[in-house]
Amino acid sequence: MRFHKQSTTPSYFSRRDQIRLFRLVAAIGVIFIAMHYASKPSSWYWLTGRPKDEPAAQQTDVSQKEIDFSVKQETELKPDEFRTEPTPEIKPPEAVNSQLKNGEYDVRVDPRLLNPITDSTLGIRDHESGALYYLLAKVAAIPQNILEQSADPAPPFVVIMTESPKYRGQLITVKGRLKRLTPLKVNENSYGIEHLYEGWFFSKDSGTHPWRVLCTRLPQGIPQGTNLKNMPSVQITGYYFKKYGYPSAAGKLQTAPLMIAGQIRWFPPAAAETASSSGAAKYVVSLFLVIGVALAFMIWRFTINDQQFSRSKTARLMERPDMSMESLKDIETVDINDVLKQLGQKSPPASDQTDQQKP
Template sequence: MHSYIKSLILAALCCALAPAFTQADEASEDPFKPFPDQLAPSLFNEVEDKYEFGIRAEEKALYYYVLKHLRETSLQDQKQAAQFNLQQRRSELKTFKEHPKLKLPLFPDIFKNSNRYKGRLVTLTGRVRKLIHYPAEKNEYGIKTLYEAWLFTDDSQQNPTVVVCTDVPPELKDGLPKGTDVIDHVTVTGYLFKMYVYNAQDATRVAPLILAGQLEWTPQVVDEKGSLLFSQILAGTLIILIAGVAFAMWKASQKDKQFREARLKTSEEQVSFNQLESPPAATQVEPKLAAESKSEPKTESKSESKSDDKTPE
C-alpha cells in the first residue's frame, strides 16, 4: 500500500516537473530565445537565401506573419531581445569576449554569418538614403502598406541593409523629407529574414533583408538662437582679426617709412661738398707741373750749347 502511494506521488511529481524540463531543453537548444515574444529561429529554416526573384511564394505566409508579430509586440521587448542576442554572439567570439568594451562590427558579421543571425532580432543604426512605400499583397493580417528603407551603417562600407516595415514616423509617410536625399540617426530593430538579391548599377549584389515593425528617426534639433549667437561671435572675431592685421601692416609701413627717411638724412649729412670741388684744383696743378717739365729741356739745351762753344777752343 505504501509503495503504491509512493508511486502515485512520484508520478505526480514527474508530471509537474515535465514542463519545466521541457522548457529547459528548449532553452538549451536555442539560447537565443530569452523572451516568450521572440520567434523561434527554426521557423526560418525553409527561407532560401540569395533567391534571385526576392521572396518566394511559399515564404510569403511567414513574411507577413513576422510583420504581424512585430506589429503586436512592444518595441522595448524587441530591443531587449536583440541586445541579448548580441551579447550571446559576443560570447562566442574570443576577441570580443575578452574585450567587453570592444564594439562588434555587426553588419560585417551578419553579412558573413547570415545563418547565425537568420530568424533572430537585431538592432541597426545608420543613415537612410532610400525610402519608398507600396501596397502590401493580400494577407490575412490586415497589413495594407509596406515601407522599404535602405539603411547604411558606419561599418557597412556603402553596402545597404534592406528594411521592410509596417510603420514609419509621420514625417516619413511620403518618403524622405523634401530637399533631402539622406536622413541620419535612424534605428531599426527586426528579424533577419534572408539575404536579399538586388540589382546594382554594375552587378547583382546581396544585402540583409530585415523585417521590422517600425523605423525610429531622431533628427538632430538645431538651436537657432545658439546658431545665431555663434554666427555673430564668429563674424565679430573675423572683423577684429582683419582690423588687427590691417593695423599691423600700417604700423609696419610707418616704421619702414621712418627708417628710409632717417637713412636718407644721414646720407646727406655725410656728403662733403669741398671734396666735390677738389678735383678742379688738382687739374690746375697738373698743367703747371707740365710747364715746368717742358722748361727743363730748354735749360739743358743752353748748357749743352755753352759746352759746345767751349769745345773748339
C-alpha cells in the first residue's frame, strides 16, 4: 500500500501572500542596487581612502610637472644686428564676412592666417595684432548661440599647454571661475572694434594656473574688478590663440592659454545653483514618479485581487466561525456526572452477565 502526500497549491490571492511577494521583489531590487554601487572602487574611498597610485591622479601630477610655463627670453642685439618678425602667409581680410552664400554662419579660420603666431612670448607682438583683431571681429559678428553650438569641449589644461600649436585657431568651450575682469585699451584697428575686455579665470583642471580671455562685450550685471572674491561661474566660447606670456603677481614671467571670445557667458549664483540642482532634481523627480506609479499599480492590483478572492468559494470555505462569547451562550451544557449515571443505568452488572453465560 502506498501513501501519497496530498499537496496543495498555495493561494497567491490572499493579502498576506501578496505582501510577502512584494517584500521579496523589493529586497531583490535593493540587493541589485547595492551590488551596483559596491562594484565601484570609489564607493569604498570613505573606508579605505583614495589610493595614492590612482592612474588618473598620477597622470595629472606628472603632466603638471612637465608643463613649461616659462617665457622665451630674447637675446640682446649687437649694434650691427637687427631682428625681423615673421610675416603671415596671407594678410587678414579687410572685412569680416561671417556668413556663407546659403545664409549659414562660417566659423572656420584659415590656418595660414595664424602661422606666424609664436607661443610663450611676452604680450602680443605687432605681427600678431592683425590676426588678433580679425578674430575679435569674427566672434563679434557671429551670434553667441551659433558659436556655442559649433564649438568643441576644450581639451584638458595639460594638453593645451603641451600641444598648443595643434589647437591654435580652434573653436572651443571651457568652464571656470572668473578671478579678474577689467576693460582693456583698444589699439587702432580696421574692424571697428571700440571695446575690449580682459578676463582671467581658472578651470577645474588648471589648478593655480589661469586662462586669459579677450572679448568685446559683457553680459549685463557681471562683476568686474582686479580681484573678484566670489569668483563668478563663467563659460568661455572662443578661438584658442596662443600661450600668452605675462608677468605674474610674484614678479615671474609665466604663460597662460589665451582665448578670443565674443562674449562671456555668466551664471549668476541663483542661476548656477538652479542649473546644478536642476539636473539632479530632474532624475530624482523621475525616479519618485516611476516608483509612485509602480506602487499605485500594485496597490490597485492587490485591491482587485482581494475583491475577486472575497467573492470566490475558497474565501467562503476559509471563513472562520464566530468564536465570540456571545455565540457560545446558547450552547447546551452537559454535566459529566449525569452522563456517567445514565451510562451506568443502561449497562447491566457484570455478575449477571457471567451467570447468564453458565449452562
